[in-house]
Amino acid sequence: MRIHSRVIGGALVATLLTQLTACGTLFYPDRRGQIEGKVDPVIVALDAIGILFYVIPGLIAFGVDFATGAIYYPGGTTAQVDPAKLKPAVNADGSIDNSKLQAILESELGQRLPLNDPRLIQHRGSVEQLASYGLIPAA
Known part of the structure; x- marks a missing residue:
């Protein structure tokens, strides 16, 4: 009987620790x-499941995820290349x-961009757009 209670106690402690870490x-x-x-929404659902089973650890999991920022999707990244x-x-x-x-962007950014992809949408610029970036059209 003593081993049975230790197994249940160990499982309970492991479950609570995973909920506390979020x-x-x-x-x-x-x-x-x-x-x-x-x-x-996946992280929110998993934290909500923690609230269903263990209210206090589930709330702590929400608090930890919001406090650390791990509940948010990663932000978009941007890159710039000298004109x-x-x-x-x-x-x-x-x-x-x-x-x-493509070769220039790969050497500058370190990523291979599929510029020959048929799904790529190309926009035509205007002289005003070039001027807003401080560039002089030289075509």
């Missing part, structure tokens, strides 16, 4: 440190050579 903090430790963003480094990708008639642009 689901988002366990599953996505790289998300910690965020202040705001869009809330991840002067993009000039070799522009042809004399003003059109863009996708292979040269």
Whole structure:
């Protein structure tokens, strides 16, 4: 009988400890440190399940996830490339050579972007847009 109660006690302690550490903090430790963003519904559901079974540890799990920021989706990242480094990708008639642009972006950003993907939507710029970035059209 003593072993049976130890197994149940050990399972209860393990369950409570996992709820105290919070689901988002366990599953996505790289998300910690965020202040705001869009809330991840999977983490909210897992924390809510914790409230169903153990009210206090479930509330603590919510509190820990919100306090650490692990409950939020990761924010979008941005990258910038100096416009002067993009000039070799522009042809004399003003059109863009996708292979040269892809090579430049890969060397500058360290990521391979699929510029030949048929789903890629290309927007045409205007002289006003270039002027807003401080660039002079030279086509």
